Amino acid sequence: MVDVYVMGRHYRVPQGLTILTALEYCGYRVVRGCGCRAGFCGACATVYNFRNDAQLRYDLACQKTVEQDMYLVQIPFFPALKAIYDLDRLEPRGEQVLALYPDIVKCYGCNTCTKSCPQELETMWFMSDALRGDIRQVAVKSFDCVMCGLCAARCPQGLVPYNVALLCRRLYGHYLAPVSQHLEDRIAEIRAGKFDAEMDKLKKMGRGDLRRLYDQREIEPA
Amino acid sequence: MYPAHMEESIRKVEATRGRRLQETLRRLSSDEKEPLLREHHPDFIAGKMRQLAVGPNKGEYTPSELADLLEGNSRIDPDKIDLGRVDHDLDVLVIGGGGAGATAAVLAKQSGATVLLATKLRLGDANTVGAQAGTQAADRPNDSPLMHYLDTMGGGHFDNIPELVEALVKDAPEVIRWLETLGVNWDKNPDGSMHELSGGGASRLRLHSARDYTGLEEMRVLRDEVRNQGIRHLEFSPAVELLLDGRGHAAGAVLVNLETNELTVVRAKAVVMATGGAGRLHIQGFPTTNHYGATADGLVLAYRAGAQIIFLDTMQYHPTGAVYPMQILGQLVTEKVRTLGAQLVNAEGGQFIMSLEPRDVVAAAIIRECQGRGKGIATPAGQVGVWLDSPMIDMIRGEGSIARELPAMVRQFGRFGIDIVKEPMLVYPTLHYQNGGIRISADGSTSVAGLYAAGECGGGVHGRNRLIGNSTLDIFVFGRRAGKAAAEWSRKAAPGALSLDHVRRWQKGLEQAGLAGSRPVSPLLLPDYARPMADFLPDSARRSLPVQRVKLT
Numbered sequence: 141m142v143d144v145y146v147m148g149r150h151y152r153v154p155q156g157l158t159i160l161t162a163l164e165y166c167g168y169r170v171v172r173g174c175g176c177r178a179g180f181c182g183a184c185a186t187v188y189n190f191r192n193d194a195q196l197r198y199d200l201a202c203q204k205t206v207e208q209d210m211y212l213v214q215i216p217f218f219p220a221l222k223a224i225y226d227l228d229r230l231e232p233r234g235e236q237v238l239a240l241y242p243d244i245v246k247c248y249g250c251n252t253c254t255k256s257c258p259q260e261l262e263t264m265w266f267m268s269d270a271l272r273g274d275i276r277q278v279a280v281k282s283f284d285c286v287m288c289g290l291c292a293a294r295c296p297q298g299l300v301p302y303n304v305a306l307l308c309r310r311l312y313g314h315y316l317a318p319v320s321q322h323l324e325d326r327i328a329e330i331r332a333g334k335f336d337a338e339m340d341k342l343k344k345m346g347r348g349d350l351r352r353l354y355d356q357r358e359i360e361p362a
Numbered sequence: 363m364y365p366a367h368m369e370e371s372i373r374k375v376e377a378t379r380g381r382r383l384q385e386t387l388r389r390l391s392s393d394e395k396e397p398l399l400r401e402h403h404p405d406f407i408a409g410k411m412r413q414l415a416v417g418p419n420k421g422e423y424t425p426s427e428l429a430d431l432l433e434g435n436s437r438i439d440p441d442k443i444d445l446g447r448v449d450h451d452l453d454v455l456v457i458g459g460g461g462a463g464a465t466a467a468v469l470a471k472q473s474g475a476t477v478l479l480a481t482k483l484r485l486g487d488a489n490t491v492g493a494q495a496g497t498q499a500a501d502r503p504n505d506s507p508l509m510h511y512l513d514t515m516g517g518g519h520f521d522n523i524p525e526l527v528e529a530l531v532k533d534a535p536e537v538i539r540w541l542e543t544l545g546v547n548w549d550k551n552p553d554g555s556m557h558e559l560s561g562g563g564a565s566r567l568r569l570h571s572a573r574d575y576t577g578l579e580e581m582r583v584l585r586d587e588v589r590n591q592g593i594r595h596l597e598f599s600p601a602v603e604l605l606l607d608g609r610g611h612a613a614g615a616v617l618v619n620l621e622t623n624e625l626t627v628v629r630a631k632a633v634v635m636a637t638g639g640a641g642r643l644h645i646q647g648f649p650t651t652n653h654y655g656a657t658a659d660g661l662v663l664a665y666r667a668g669a670q671i672i673f674l675d676t677m678q679y680h681p682t683g684a685v686y687p688m689q690i691l692g693q694l695v696t697e698k699v700r701t702l703g704a705q706l707v708n709a710e711g712g713q714f715i716m717s718l719e720p721r722d723v724v725a726a727a728i729i730r731e732c733q734g735r736g737k738g739i740a741t742p743a744g745q746v747g748v749w750l751d752s753p754m755i756d757m758i759r760g761e762g763s764i765a766r767e768l769p770a771m772v773r774q775f776g777r778f779g780i781d782i783v784k785e786p787m788l789v790y791p792t793l794h795y796q797n798g799g800i801r802i803s804a805d806g807s808t809s810v811a812g813l814y815a816a817g818e819c820g821g822g823v824h825g826r827n828r829l830i831g832n833s834t835l836d837i838f839v840f841g842r843r844a845g846k847a848a849a850e851w852s853r854k855a856a857p858g859a860l861s862l863d864h865v866r867r868w869q870k871g872l873e874q875a876g877l878a879g880s881r882p883v884s885p886l887l888l889p890d891y892a893r894p895m896a897d898f899l900p901d902s903a904r905r906s907l908p909v910q911r912v913k914l915t
Contacts, residue, residue, distance in 0.1 A: 156687075156688055156689065157689070158689050161689075161891070164891040164892050164893065165893050166893070167892050167893050167895050168892055169888075169890065169891075169892040170654075170891075170892075171598065171620050171621060171888070172598070172621075174483075174654045175483060175484065175487040175491070175653055175654055176487070176489075176491050176492045176653040176654070177653065177654055177693075178492050178651065178653075178690070178693045178694065178774075179693075179770070179773075179774055180491045180492045180575070180577075180578050180770070181486070181487055181491045181492075181578075181653065183483070183484060183487055203689075203690075203774070203777055204777070205689055205778070222586075222589060224589065224590050224592070225590055226590065227544065227545055227587075227590070259773065260773075279547055283547070283572075283573060283575065283579075284573070284575060284769050284770070284773070285582075286578065287582055306582060306583075306586055309545060309547055309579075309583075310544070310545025310583060310586065311545065312545070312547055313542055313544070313545040313546050313547045313548075313583075314542070314543060314544070314545045317542065317547065317548070317550060317554075318550060318552070318553065318554030319554050320501070320542075320548075320550065320554050320555055320556050321554065321555070322501055322502055322503060322555055322556070323499075323501045323535055323538060323539055323556065324539075325503075326500070326501040326535045327501075327535045327536055327539060330507065330532050330535060330536070335506060335507050335508055335532070338508050339507065339508060339511065339528055339532070342508060342511055342512065342515075342524075343524040343525070343528060347520045350512070350515060350516075350520055351392055351516070351520060353512060354392070354512055354513075354515065354516035354520075355391050355392055357509070357512060357513075357565050358565065359389070359565045360504065360560065360565060360566050360567055361560075362559070362560035362567070362701060362703065362718060
């Protein structure tokens with residue numbers, strides 16, 4: 141058994157539980173602070189430290205195993221700023237990011253955002269990329285962000301790295317990613333009805349014929 | 363970091379790796395697949411299904427866990443709800459805030475409707491975020507919607523509704539572009555062409571991915587768009603009943619605030635059901651890849667309101683759920699791992715199934731290997747699984763491929779001291795997807811006028827087994843169609859007075875069938891994982907509790 145402290149109260153829980161399942165073992169029925177239960181949704185952002193070690197640590201409650209003497213609390217909601225915008229009317233330039241999130245100039249490089257990221261992203265570096273207007277770099281470096289909000293919760297300047305990064309990724313996808321010509325061509329073919337006659341034939345085909353066609357189809361090597 | 367006996371088995375996997383790199387197992391014919399499924403797939407285990415005793419699908423079989431909820435008692439007493447007090451009055455109510463719901467809300471708004479989106483947890487808390495591998499669309503020159511159609515029909519055992527599959531495959535390229543216009547970052551080659559991969563049961567490379575965070579990337583963009591468009595959304599507010607009008611047309615819903623139990627009455631001219639799946643029912647005791655709220659609520663409400671459901675008797679068990687370590691038991695190991703070249707290998711280091719067969723076939727083969735042939739590997743906790751030989755990927759595709767293509771998987775196992783670049787993962791089937799659902803037409807409409815459905819809670823498009831990459835396609839194809847169609851319907855609809863008479867009739871039917879006393883209340887809303895504590899409430903006190911409140915536990 142492991143000793144843990146949920147919001148200060150002592151419990152003993154079996155070894156090998158995650159913070160989330162430990163809370164449930166203690167008898168808590170979680171409503172907020174639990175989403176995918178698999179490390180993808182960011183709902184269960186958690187801070188913890190230890191009985192004799194005040195240094196704060198950060199993780200996702202569903203992915204972190206409980207350890208002896210952990211002090212636990214979840215941060216299920218944080219009132220972070222989100223700019224409202226019409227993506228179609230933006231320009232993929234640094235000035236645009238600055239116009240929507242002017243506070244990013246206040247970053248003084250303390251690196252707390254990076255230290256608080258449960259995905260171990262280089263948060264402060266992509267914030268400086270955002271300041272420099274390098275939208276592509278922000279998109280690349282922030283890509284694995286689950287938007288748990290811990291960076292915003294911990295930023296002493298009130299910045300919202302996860303929302304700044306989302307803006308940059310959307311700008312990149314909409315404006316900067318190279319065009320996929322084969323995709324455009326296929327959309328045009330479908331609109332022109334190129335596949336309609338054959339599709340009608342397939343739709344009317346009996347199960348036996350369809351099955352034969354399926355079993356005989358040629359398969360492109362993976 | 364595996365225990366010693368598992369490391370021993372890994373040495374055997376390593377010893378055969380060189381040989382296996384040259385070895386391609388043959389795919390099974392339809393005739394060979396059938397007995398494998400019949401003997402080993404959970405859908406075919408006698409005694410795990412039950413015939414529904416009431417409702418539109420009376421007489422049809424479904425897993426007992428789902429049957430209990432479909433035959434469940436309402437959480438509300440219609441006599442105690444004041445439908446004269448309407449809290450929200452609008453054109454389209456979307457129930458569910460995952461990929462399908464967010465999409466339907468955006469499209470309904472764009473079509474000119476006033477929209478409210480109500481969701482049980484946060485906006486975006488849904489199975490969509492956990493979808494890793496990608497989204498199918500036949501957009502390469504050697505591919506076509508026809509091949510996508512054939513693959514999808516074959517994967518679904520030819521039971522899929524043809525019109526729905528046609529919509530799925532013909533809308534697919536457009537959906538990929540729509541998502542990119544919204545700002546989704548697809549994996550691309552330097553020349554702009556899509557970096558596409560194969561998948562189980564797919565005859566062409568047509569999986570569009572965003573590393574192994576595809577669903578997360580799609581969802582965080584859609585969620586942001588819902589916010590940017592100013593679409594009203596209520597979080598932690600699941601629906602507990604649909605509202606109909608006197609003609610039986612959908613006319614809104616009763617929502618409950620999960621934290622305060624406050625009820626909200628929503629009047630709407632059209633309702634889009636987008637409540638997702640049922641993994642948290644843990645059918646047949648399986649762990650699940652699904653998010654916390656996947657409890658079949660939409661099926662329950664629609665069924666009670668008279669909607670037909672289809673393919674109730676088939677669930678998808680994803681072949682590769684994590685088995686070790688126990689902290690991530692049942693969590694998804696994306697099919698992209700096999701797509702990239704990793705093979706499934708037994709305790710002795712031998713392959714036993716071609717890794718890119720459709721999911722039901724691979725799942726059945728793994729179950730056969732572990733249960734039927736005793737060639738699985740047991741963990742210290744007593745779980746059994748087979749190896750998914752991830753280190754092969756870098757040998758086939760070059761060093762760094764795993765880190766580049768599977769950062770989520772590397773991170774997830776890395777947290778527990780397992781380096782999937784160097785060592786394989788132990789896997790076993792896990793409850794993943796509801797193949798069927800509320801029966802829809804190509805515009806997302808259901809058998810209840812004014813009620814639309816999209817995404818996992820909709821049924822028909824995937825037949826009896828969904829292919830990889832067709833669910834994150836389904837949510838956008840049918841989310842868009844349902845959102846548009848619901849907005850159009852709302853322009854002409856003139857719903858009558860709000861009514862819960864269908865709930866009164868439902869309860870009467872349960873009583874007549876002798877079920878009212880033995881069935882739970884439903885929808886379930888959330889699974890209860892809290893360790894149960896003794897209940898000391900005196901019965902007299904329980905009787906005097908105010909019953910108009912929705913009791914969540």
